[in-house]
Amino acid sequence: MILVLDNEVQPDYRFLGPEIDRLLPDSEYVVAAGDKEPPEPDAYDGIVLSGSTASVYEIEHQSWLEPQYDLIERCIDKQIPLLGICFGHQQVNYALGGQVEEDCRRSRFIEMEQTNSDEILTDVEPIVPVLHSDLVTELGSGMEATAKASYNEFFCSTHHDAPLWTVQFHPEFTTRVSDRPSDWNPDEYTFADSNATLVLENFANYCKS
Template identity: 60%
Template sequence: MILVLDDEVNPEYRYLGPEIAEFTPDSEYHVYAEDPETPPLSAFDGVIVSGSTASVYEDGYPWFETQMELVRRCLEESIPLLGVCFGHQLVNYALGGDVIEDRRRATFVEMRTLDADDTILAGVNPVVPVLHSDLVVEPGEGMEPIAETEYNDYFCTRHVDAPVWTVQFHPEFTERVRDRPSDWSDGDHTFAECNATAVLENFAAYCEP
């Protein structure tokens, strides 16, 4: 079973965490932003950390440090971990990386995969949906880039030794939720070009006991 941790601090925007669980077979959904008591990790085959409208460098969220400790524990114990958007930023930040504020992006972007054989990005089309205002500009210790965009060199990362991956885009954002609060714009692409949910399928397959 995979533990899905929802880090969204605004209940009005708390619709993407459940979408992660929806696209992840055999998962348990937990709103970490309200209840930072993590279920026993020994009961799970992997962990997914969701997006959030919060920023990792903000004050006022004491559970950030608690979750960063969880990231370090997953690393130490080789528990498979996938960070999505805010999760991507938090994982890298927890390992000493740098995250900065950027302009708001809520649209499709084109990424360039640096390793076609990567476990998590295998088979994922270049067009992916993003909803973010922050960027990882220096990866955490042991994290290496596996995809980039024209505006960011560390769009997706993975750990060199442990089963830890992060993606800046939202694999769970599909046409089904495009009208939810997000200020979304298709731009030059369409959902027909996007199969980003494959990231969640790939991670679930990797975590199979």
């Protein structure tokens, strides 16, 4: 069983976490944003931290983020597979001492370049959908970059010693929900150019192995 923690703070924008849950073959969906303590990680084969319109550096969110930082450390210590998506990517690196900064809003397809081998990015094509404003500008302790974009060298990352991966893009963002963000603009690409959902398949396969 894979635990999907939905970190979205705006209920009306809480459509991406359920998509992660839908695309994973055996998962449990929990809304994690707010004062609720996350479930114990030991009961799961893997954990996914979703995106959010919150920012990890905002003081008002620290009460529910701190328990998740502890969860990240426990996953590393106990070798529990963990995948951070967008906000989850920032959250993991921030929890491990990295830096996250505000940038401009991007809501479109971009082209990434893999810079290191990464089990989660195996066979994933370069064109991926993004919905974000913040960026990881310094990796957390133990993390290394596995992909970059034209505007960010830390676009994806993995941990040196633990089954922990993070991606700045949204593998769960497909045509099913593409009408939800009011500013989505695919520009020159289409969903046919992207197989980003393979990230979730790769993660699920690792958790089963």
